Amino acid sequence: MRGQSKELKGDAPCHIGVDLLGSDTPPAELLEAILSFSQEKLDSSVHLTLLGTPSVFAGISSRPGVIFHTVENAITMEDAPLTAIRSKRNSSLCTGIALLKNGHLDAFISAGNTGALIACAKIELPEIPNVERPALLTLLPTKKNEIAVLDVGANTSYKASHLVQFAAMGVAYQKSRGVKVPKVGLLNIGAEAKKGTPELQEAYDLLLALSQAKDSPFFFAGNIEGRDVFHGEIDVLVTDGFTGNVFLKTAEGLAAVVIEELSQHGIAAEMRKRLDYAEYPGAVLCGIDGIVMKCHGTANPKSLTQSIIVASRLVHHHFLSEVKNELLYFDGKRS
Amino acid sequence: MRGQSKELKGDAPCHIGVDLLGSDTPPAELLEAILSFSQEKLDSSVHLTLLGTPSVFAGISSRPGVIFHTVENAITMEDAPLTAIRSKRNSSLCTGIALLKNGHLDAFISAGNTGALIACAKIELPEIPNVERPALLTLLPTKKNEIAVLDVGANTSYKASHLVQFAAMGVAYQKSRGVKVPKVGLLNIGAEAKKGTPELQEAYDLLLALSQAKDSPFFFAGNIEGRDVFHGEIDVLVTDGFTGNVFLKTAEGLAAVVIEELSQHGIAAEMRKRLDYAEYPGAVLCGIDGIVMKCHGTANPKSLTQSIIVASRLVHHHFLSEVKNELLYFDGKRS
Numbered sequence: 001m002r003g004q005s006k007e008l009k010g011d012a013p014c015h016i017g018v019d020l021l022g023s024d025t026p027p028a029e030l031l032e033a034i035l036s037f038s039q040e041k042l043d044s045s046v047h048l049t050l051l052g053t054p055s056v057f058a059g060i061s062s063r064p065g066v067i068f069h070t071v072e073n074a075i076t077m078e079d080a081p082l083t084a085i086r087s088k089r090n091s092s093l094c095t096g097i098a099l100l101k102n103g104h105l106d107a108f109i110s111a112g113n114t115g116a117l118i119a120c121a122k123i124e125l126p127e128i129p130n131v132e133r134p135a136l137l138t139l140l141p142t143k144k145n146e147i148a149v150l151d152v153g154a155n156t157s158y159k160a161s162h163l164v165q166f167a168a169m170g171v172a173y174q175k176s177r178g179v180k181v182p183k184v185g186l187l188n189i190g191a192e193a194k195k196g197t198p199e200l201q202e203a204y205d206l207l208l209a210l211s212q213a214k215d216s217p218f219f220f221a222g223n224i225e226g227r228d229v230f231h232g233e234i235d236v237l238v239t240d241g242f243t244g245n246v247f248l249k250t251a252e253g254l255a256a257v258v259i260e261e262l263s264q265h266g267i268a269a270e271m272r273k274r275l276d277y278a279e280y281p282g283a284v285l286c287g288i289d290g291i292v293m294k295c296h297g298t299a300n301p302k303s304l305t306q307s308i309i310v311a312s313r314l315v316h317h318h319f320l321s322e323v324k325n326e327l328l329y330f331d332g333k334r335s
Numbered sequence: 336m337r338g339q340s341k342e343l344k345g346d347a348p349c350h351i352g353v354d355l356l357g358s359d360t361p362p363a364e365l366l367e368a369i370l371s372f373s374q375e376k377l378d379s380s381v382h383l384t385l386l387g388t389p390s391v392f393a394g395i396s397s398r399p400g401v402i403f404h405t406v407e408n409a410i411t412m413e414d415a416p417l418t419a420i421r422s423k424r425n426s427s428l429c430t431g432i433a434l435l436k437n438g439h440l441d442a443f444i445s446a447g448n449t450g451a452l453i454a455c456a457k458i459e460l461p462e463i464p465n466v467e468r469p470a471l472l473t474l475l476p477t478k479k480n481e482i483a484v485l486d487v488g489a490n491t492s493y494k495a496s497h498l499v500q501f502a503a504m505g506v507a508y509q510k511s512r513g514v515k516v517p518k519v520g521l522l523n524i525g526a527e528a529k530k531g532t533p534e535l536q537e538a539y540d541l542l543l544a545l546s547q548a549k550d551s552p553f554f555f556a557g558n559i560e561g562r563d564v565f566h567g568e569i570d571v572l573v574t575d576g577f578t579g580n581v582f583l584k585t586a587e588g589l590a591a592v593v594i595e596e597l598s599q600h601g602i603a604a605e606m607r608k609r610l611d612y613a614e615y616p617g618a619v620l621c622g623i624d625g626i627v628m629k630c631h632g633t634a635n636p637k638s639l640t641q642s643i644i645v646a647s648r649l650v651h652h653h654f655l656s657e658v659k660n661e662l663l664y665f666d667g668k669r670s
Binding site for chain 2 (some may be wrong): 069117142143156157187189196197215219226228229242243245246247248249250251252253254255256257258260
């Protein structure tokens with residue numbers, strides 16, 4: 001992921017919106033990090049629209065390629081999502097989604113209230129055909145490559161068809177990263193086809209059949225146990241939102257403890273960098289017709305700037321078209 | 336856990352059976368490790384019965400306090416559990432459970448076929464009243480204390496009452512380790528009471544009500560997210576078998592990758608020791624009237640010797656009586 005901003009050179013202009021409000025990091029700190037990042041590392045084809053209250057931008061001078069878009073207020077972590085998106089129409093979060101909807105933005109990134117962001121995106125943006133349920137996709141560092149894990153979005157029930165659609169969206173995502181034939185695994189409690197819930201068993205059979213077609217855009221690696229994920233032998237890890245959420249937070253929690261200990265021993269900045277989820281780009285909300293990314297509320301500014309790189313790459317690689325295309329295949333309709 | 340063998344001194348004799356067959360480690364290697372461990376570290380009150388085929392014991396001289404119990408064969412990892420426990424009655428696994436059933440053993444430890452061990456134990460040993468479903472309990476290292484996590488045994492469905500019974504058994508386990516009022520948490524995707532599945536929400540309410548009684552034997556810490564588990568603020572983590580299995584294997588897998596990297600950097604033996612799940616004692620099968628422990632098939636001999644210490648402690652601390660007692664409270668029948 002890192003260091004790939006070069007590939008953006010020569011691309012058509014794209015417009016990325018970034019919500020400066022509603023996270024655990026002070027807006028001024030995010031603003032400073034993003035401005036310095038945009039000046040030093042961002043290709044000129046990427047135009048930024050930063051959303052904040054007037055006070056956030058007070059005393060800040062204008063920059064080429066950066067629009068300061070003032071809004072009224074922020075949706076906080078404590079706000080009830082559905083109430084907030086109705087009562088705070090001029091918040092940074094709702095404004096960002098509105099700008100995406102009317103085409104002023106190509107992608108929108110927020111580290112604010114997750115429930116509000118997903119609800120607002122689902123309500124305001126068009127659905128993608130053949131997706132029953134949007135999913136949050138996040139990149140996970142492993143020994144080898146980075147795996148796309150979805151859904152990590154905490155739905156508490158699921159059907160086999162949801163899992164198959166998650167696979168399609170994960171494949172599209174990895175293709176946008178340059179993986180030609182992504183390897184897809186199902187997160188399960190054993191490798192055998194008959195392991196896990198009836199829904200998992202059905203998804204296994206469906207994915208196996210899809211992957212065996214001559215023109216299959218992916219390879220099905222079967223069931224993957226939690227302990228094998230980190231070997232990095234697959235590109236896409238498919239799971240329901242509850243299990244995926246537990247999986248991701250477990251990995252994050254253990255990594256954080258390890259990093260803390262390593263720091264006490266004054267050890268291994270390189271390893272720390274690889275394990276530090278706080279510096280990883282945010283999750284992509286897949287399955288709605290718009291590129292929306294969600295960073296951790298506790299994420300540091302680096303996570304937001306990494307997300308800008310990911311978002312611009314998704315725009316340049318026509319991620320949404322790729323998703324629609326894959327879904328047609330997974331739905332059996334692609335020629 | 337480690338270094339607690341001293342507490343066994345002066346205790347009544349107990350008899351621990353250890354299955355040398357059916358794991359990924361050669362029986363001779365396990366035998367050698369256990370014999371050297373028993374000579375150097377084990378209190379004389381702990382008597383061992385080692386189960387293996389005649390060839391395993393060929394040329395081994397007798398030791399005080401150790402019985403070499405020859406059996407016909409082994410149940411392998413590839414055997415179908417129910418078929419195997421019927422057709423291989425004289426295997427080390429079935430023999431160990433039979434010895435436990437007829438009182439020749441106080442506890443039995445195996446690193447063999449998990450499904451066969453659980454099935455054989457459930458069929459042969461009496462049930463414990465008020466337990467609808469046995470659970471596998473394992474200890475998890477964290478920043479502070481070691482947490483009892485259950486169920487990690489891969490049931491794929493669950494009811495709220497199962498989770499409450501898991502809590503009771505986890506409380507009994509931590510009391511046997513000297514924790515006076517264990518803190519219980521529910522593994523969930525958010526801290527709020529209304530997070531997660533309907534079953535989790537119901538279990539939350541039940542555990543909260545139980546913990547608020549004047550004579551409650553435990554403290555209810557509410558919902559715990561995967562990332563917060565490793566802070567070690569709780570003593571018992573309650574979860575369903577599917578989620579628990581994914582949780583545990585994720586932690587193991589990430590820890591293994593970290594250990595591998597640390598080794599390459601020549602780093603931190605102490606940290607390695609703390610993170611190395613391969614050296615941790617096996618899981619305890621809770622909810623049947625007998626002490627049965629299951630080590631990883633890939634566990635190293637250290638895990639087996641650690642399990643001997645845990646098993647003897649559970650015997651000396653009357654773990655089964657404690658479990659029955661806690662279950663009465665959690666079932667609302669204790670005076």
